[in-house]
Amino acid sequence: MLTSVKTLSTALGLALAATLAWAGPASAAKAPPPPSQNWSFEGVFGKFDRAAKQRGFQVYTEVCASCHGLRLMSYRNLSALGYTDDEIKAYAAQFEVQDGPDEFGEMFFRPAEPKDRFVEPFANAREAAAANGGAVPPDLTLMTKARKNGADYLYALLTGYRDEAPEGFELSDTQYYNDFYPGHAIAMAPPLWPDGVEYADGTPATVEQQARDLTTFLSWTAEPEMEERKSMGHAVILFILFFIVVAYFNKRRLWAQLH
Amino acid sequence: MSSTSPDPEFTGVVRWIDRRLPIFTMMHKEYKAFPVPKNLNYFWSFGALASITLIVMIATGIILAMQYQPNTALAFDSVERIMRDVNYGWLIRYIHMNGASMFFIVVYIHIFRGLYYGSYKEPRELLWILGVIILVLMMGAAFMGYVLPWGQMSLWGATVITNLFSAFPLVGEDLVTLLWGGFSVDNPTLNRFFALHYLLPFVILGVVVLHVAALHIPGSNNPTGIEPKGPQDTVNFHPFMTSKDMIGIGFYLLLFAALVFFAPNFLGHPDNYIPANPQVTPPHIVPEWYFLPYYAILRSFTDDWWVFLVVFSWWGVDAKLAGVLAMFGSLVVLALVPWLDTSRVKSARYRPIYKWAVALFVINFLILGWVGGKEAEEPYVTIAQLSTIYYFLHFLVFMPVIGWIERPKPLPSSISQSVLSPAE
Ligand code: HEM
Numbered sequence: 001m002l003t004s005v006k007t008l009s010t011a012l013g014l015a016l017a018a019t020l021a022w023a024g025p026a027s028a029a030k031a032p033p034p035p036s037q038n039w040s041f042e043g044v045f046g047k048f049d050r051a052a053k054q055r056g057f058q059v060y061t062e063v064c065a066s067c068h069g070l071r072l073m074s075y076r077n078l079s080a081l082g083y084t085d086d087e088i089k090a091y092a093a094q095f096e097v098q099d100g101p102d103e104f105g106e107m108f109f110r111p112a113e114p115k116d117r118f119v120e121p122f123a124n125a126r127e128a129a130a131a132n133g134g135a136v137p138p139d140l141t142l143m144t145k146a147r148k149n150g151a152d153y154l155y156a157l158l159t160g161y162r163d164e165a166p167e168g169f170e171l172s173d174t175q176y177y178n179d180f181y182p183g184h185a186i187a188m189a190p191p192l193w194p195d196g197v198e199y200a201d202g203t204p205a206t207v208e209q210q211a212r213d214l215t216t217f218l219s220w221t222a223e224p225e226m227e228e229r230k231s232m233g234h235a236v237i238l239f240i241l242f243f244i245v246v247a248y249f250n251k252r253r254l255w256a257q258l259h
Numbered sequence: 260m261s262s263t264s265p266d267p268e269f270t271g272v273v274r275w276i277d278r279r280l281p282i283f284t285m286m287h288k289e290y291k292a293f294p295v296p297k298n299l300n301y302f303w304s305f306g307a308l309a310s311i312t313l314i315v316m317i318a319t320g321i322i323l324a325m326q327y328q329p330n331t332a333l334a335f336d337s338v339e340r341i342m343r344d345v346n347y348g349w350l351i352r353y354i355h356m357n358g359a360s361m362f363f364i365v366v367y368i369h370i371f372r373g374l375y376y377g378s379y380k381e382p383r384e385l386l387w388i389l390g391v392i393i394l395v396l397m398m399g400a401a402f403m404g405y406v407l408p409w410g411q412m413s414l415w416g417a418t419v420i421t422n423l424f425s426a427f428p429l430v431g432e433d434l435v436t437l438l439w440g441g442f443s444v445d446n447p448t449l450n451r452f453f454a455l456h457y458l459l460p461f462v463i464l465g466v467v468v469l470h471v472a473a474l475h476i477p478g479s480n481n482p483t484g485i486e487p488k489g490p491q492d493t494v495n496f497h498p499f500m501t502s503k504d505m506i507g508i509g510f511y512l513l514l515f516a517a518l519v520f521f522a523p524n525f526l527g528h529p530d531n532y533i534p535a536n537p538q539v540t541p542p543h544i545v546p547e548w549y550f551l552p553y554y555a556i557l558r559s560f561t562d563d564w565w566v567f568l569v570v571f572s573w574w575g576v577d578a579k580l581a582g583v584l585a586m587f588g589s590l591v592v593l594a595l596v597p598w599l600d601t602s603r604v605k606s607a608r609y610r611p612i613y614k615w616a617v618a619l620f621v622i623n624f625l626i627l628g629w630v631g632g633k634e635a636e637e638p639y640v641t642i643a644q645l646s647t648i649y650y651f652l653h654f655l656v657f658m659p660v661i662g663w664i665e666r667p668k669p670l671p672s673s674i675s676q677s678v679l680s681p682a683e
Contacts, residue, residue, distance in 0.1 A: 044521050072336070072339050072343065077343075138533075142339075142532045142533075145524060145529060145532040146529050146530070146532035146533045147529050148529050150529065182542070222532075224343060225342070225343075225349040229349065229350075229353075229520055229523075230520060230521065232350075232520060233516060233517075233519075233520025233521055236516045236520060237513065237516055237517070237520070240509060240512045240513050240516060241513070243505075243509050243512070244506065244509035244510065244513070247502070247505035247506045247508075247509050248506055250502050250505065251502040251503055251505065251506055254498055254499060254502045255499065255502070255503075258297065258494065258499070
């Protein structure tokens with residue numbers, strides 16, 4: 001009974017929301033489009049800058065990982081950043097995953113292994129919301145694919161905080177003003193600070209530098225196949241061009257017989 | 260040289276089989292010696308391109324289905340697993356995803372070709388109607404396919420579109436419950452959509468076979484619209500038309516590969532990389548690009564639009580139902596084109612007024628697609644409404660009237676003559 005009431009109300013809610021979305025103009029305040037940046041991974045020949053990817057991974061681990069997961073990544077995937085098997089094992093072992101049941105039927109915790117998916121910062125969405133003033137930090141694996149102009153947007157978001165909201169703009173205590181977040185009021189405190197991390201390679205850790213590195217890293221988590229895809233694309237395109245030339249001369253030869 | 264069809268001589272096993280089941284004779288007749296007008300241009304390659312796309316979709320789809328999980332809890336992650344962990348899964352998935360777009364690009368051009376050269380006219384009316392049926396089935400297949408990855412647009416697109424059926428009087432609500440298999444777009448919906456998404460392409464394949472069979476009775480139309488008068492006007496399908504099609508296939512593959520390898524998500528919507536969430540409505544729900552012209556027609560019907568008030572409201576049809584009827588109507592009028600066009604001349608090449616009407620129709624269709632992707636606010640609503648009127652005017656008024664008033668240019672006496680001294 002209870003469940004059917006629940007389904008029914010979800011259904012009504014869905015139908016209502018859909019009708020509203022369909023009939024009325026979307027009321028969400030718009031944010032300006034993010035300025036276009038130059039990225040190493042842009043374009044037909046673009047590749048991820050490996051050093052930037054590694055630095056971005058460091059910022060993710062030290063800053064973002066306490067709130068945001070990378071649920072679709074496995075620790076073993078880190079080999080693409082240039083880490084050795086031992087380094088990956090050591091990194092994974094900092095986290096705990098539940099396993100089991102063991103021979104006594106008990107569930108137990110063990111250190112994570114390279115084969116495991118990244119351990120999530122919160123047990124579930126409720127816990128995440130409770131820890132973040134009611135807002136759930138979204139998973140970041142696909143973030144750059146899940147927003148329009150993903151990479152530019154992410155960079156603009158991370159560097160787009162203002163210390164104070166413009167005159168007359170109401171923010172609650174758990175909200176911050178961001179130029180590029182739709183509606184401007186975001187429930188994430190500015191996560192990046194100058195020298196908030198200390199880069200192993202000595203790169204000065206300005207907010208912009210950290211944001212660039214993170215964006216490179218998260219573009220890789222979103223599209224780990226990108227470099228392989230593009231280089232296969234080069235071969236395929238060359239083959240097709242060759243095919244077109246052959247097809248053209250074949251057609252000319254055949255049709256010449258007709259006249 | 261001209262087309263000839265000497266009966267093929269088979270030997271050995273082939274002969275043994277052919278005597279009992281004449282598939283080799285059939286292939287020879289329909290795909291080798293089959294005579295096609297010798298003046299066909301590259302627009303005549305788009306049928307072959309559409310067939311190839313269908314085969315590509317079925318092949319990649321079956322591979323995807325081996326890894327895909329039609330369950331709301333697993334669907335999104337199973338697609339990501341294909342992208343990340345299955346060998347070349349990203350390739351298969353991106354081919355399938357962009358293949359749907361290629362399919363519509365190719366089929367829309369194929370249809371405009373038919374409209375321009377009068378390919379729907381006697382004796383090709385059934386061929387044309389079968390084509391429109393394929394378009395409708397493709398829309399069904401693509402719509403349900405888009406639901407499968409279970410992202411935000413999958414869920415909300417499906418919710419908006421299935422809700423449309425509730426507009427029908429009496430049966431509407433029950434129909435929607437039946438589509439959903441429950442009281443909202445949920446697991447049962449995903450299950451049945453997967454089953455139907457697997458089925459529909461094979462239905463399409465069947466209709467394509469009928470479409471080709473209906474084509475092979477009168478044979479292909481051609482840019483002059485004059486039927487071949489004898490073997491001097493035709494060439495054998497193979498190797499002449501096939502050698503030409505190969506060039507078309509080359510350029511088609513070039514575009515397809517550019518999308519798959521360098522811009523795989525260019526035609527998609529970012530929201531579909533957010534897992535479906537019934538609690539969060541995306542700010543702007545839009546269907547895939549190939550549905551946008553129809554979506555624009557659907558949304559044109561607002562409560563205060565005079566067309567709605569004049570044509571629909573007085574017989575008890577509300578704006579939502581009117582939009583749905585107009586959307587389906589836009590496909591019905593397309594199917595009725597053989598009877599709406601009153602001209603005796605097929606090809607727009609010899610039709611000085613209709614030629615421009617088709618060009619404007621295509622431009623208008625593109626405008627519809629453009630406004631279909633905009634939010635429902637001014638000036639887009641007005642543009643969509645004007646374009647919707649123009650869409651129906653083209654079919655219901657311009658086509659018959661132009662046929663009556665236009666003075667066609669003199670037709671060449673045969674295809675061969677037109678090749679020697681072209682009209683323009
Ligand atoms: C008429 C031919 C077809 C069309 C137009 C079509 C269209 C689509 C579309 C638009 C999607 C969503 C792509 C995305 O955003 O991920 C999709 C997904 C899918 N299709 Fe098809 N499809 C066709 C044939 C098939 C066939 C024959 C099968 C299986 C035998 C199939 C299996 C799948 C599966 C498993 C998915 C989900 C995986 C994914 O989303 O990538 N499709 N299809």
